[in-house]
Amino acid sequence: MTLHPKTKEAYQLFHNGILALSRAERAGIRIDMEKVEREQQILTRKIAKLEDRFRQTKFYRHWEHSMNGKVNINSNHQLSIFLYKIKKIKPEKITESGQGSTDDEALRTLNLPELDDLLEIRKLKKIRDTYLNSFTREQVDGYVHPVFNLHLVKTYRSSSDSPNFQNIPAKDEEAMSICRKVLFPRPGHILLEADFKSIEVAMSACYNHDTQLIHYLKNPSSDMHADMAKQIFLLDTFDKSEKSNKLLRIATKNGFVFPEFYGDYFGNCAINMACRWCGLPQGTWTTGQGVEIVQGGKQVYLSDHFISKGIKSFAAFTKHIEKVENDFWGRRFAEYAEWKNRWWSVYQKHGYIDLLTGFRCQGVMSYNDITNYPIQGTAFHCLLWSIIEIDQIMRQEQWDSKLIGQIHDSMIFDVHPDEFPHVCDIIRKVTCEWLPKTWSWINVPLYVELEAAPVDGSWMEKEKV
DNA sequence: GGAACTCGCCAC
DNA sequence: AAACGTGGCGAGTTCC
Secondary structure: EEEEOOOOHHHHHHHHHHHHHHHHHHHEEOOOOHHHHHHHHHHHHHHHHHHHEEEEEEEEHHHHHHOHHHHHHHHHHHHHHHHHHHHHHHHHHHOOOOOOOHHHHHHHOOOOHHHHHHHHHHHHHHHHHHHHHHHHHHHOOOOOOOOOOOOOOOOOOOEEOOOOOOOOOOOOOHHHHHHHHOEEEEOOEEEEEEEEHHHHHHHHHHHHOOHHHHHHHOOOOOOOHHHHHHHHOOOOOOOOOOHHHHHHHHHHHHHHHHHHHHHOOOHHHHHHHHHHHHHOOEEEOOOOOOOOEEOOEEEEEHHHHHOOOOOOEEHHHHHHHHHHHHHHHHHHHHHHHHHHHHHHHHHHHEEEHHHHHEEEEEOOOOOHHHHHHHHHHHHHHHHHHHHHHHHHHHHOOOOOOEEEEEEEEEEEEEEEEHHHHHHHHHHHHHHHHHHHHHOOOOOOOOEEEEEEEEOOHHHHOEEEO
């Protein structure tokens, strides 16, 4: 498939965008190389220790024997053969090419305690060899200069490499801490990140004009994930501040709402919701299973709660999620669903789709592609427009502060403390006021969240402004 | 000895 | 009827 700008504005967005991003690349990000080296050494020692312990297990010795002494503990292929051919364990999960999977989830379900060390080794090696090592390899005088590409991604998002600045760990506490505490602003400066909130959902509303979706986006006190959690977990009341409800809300958001928006279906959602997020098994449910929740002021297990509501097995839960899905697309977001089908018809007729930002996607695409690409692309174009504006103001006003990076819906700045309030003010005006004014098809409010680290603080230390 | 592949895993 | 979108990159492996 091919991508191209159809309007002068679209061309200008890319032309000015790549110039602004090239200035961010030139600015770069400061790395504390001494810290990087120290962390690499610590990781190397930890890995060696874990490998020693792993080599003493019966599991390893059996593996070694079966491979005639030529074991490579980094080889998932070898591990797959050993587990599923030699030990003849039945694989729970199969890869794309049909062999037994050895990913984190597959190995955990095997319940072999020896494999825990192997998974830990994998994780530590990922941190050392992918992240810290790329900083060492790419740094010049203590700064890395990640490349930001506008021409590689099918959806009109960006990509980054050398090093990739867009996949530095953010979820796993240990990985995040090790990788982010070596990233610093220039001496005496402040790292600042500005993140568009729910920009993809907002952009989808610009295409589908769904009444209910717009209602959620226009009313900050409403909460679609909480409403869906209430429906999925059959709750009469939902206090968002309560701890177990927070978990149910996140499970709903990441296990149902977003996957459904991306084009997933109830079958996958049910597995993820029940097993991954709530700790419920795939078969029949019995008392005392899954996470604990609070119902009517009392702590109960999720399985007991569902059983009391007549959902007594994973199969029944899947049926329930199917009904929730039908309601989701058939009633709640019916206008969104109609847009998806209309949009698909337009593509089938013309062979291309045109984005609100003046770009065209042309060629062979699936139904999910057709309904996802415009949303992802347009969301990134909002960020790119903001980057161009801020970069221009920055140069006109001769800021000492600099834009240093971008992660699809967020911008990262290296800010002089004296300029900090002004930079925050400009970011808010550009993203939340001037952007919607310029692109009048934006039919919902836009929000940014600002997070900053203390002066001379690492990226690990950022907190809400 | 390098290209192309698979697998796994990090981000949005 | 079928069923999750986009990347980068490291390590191992296979092919030529």
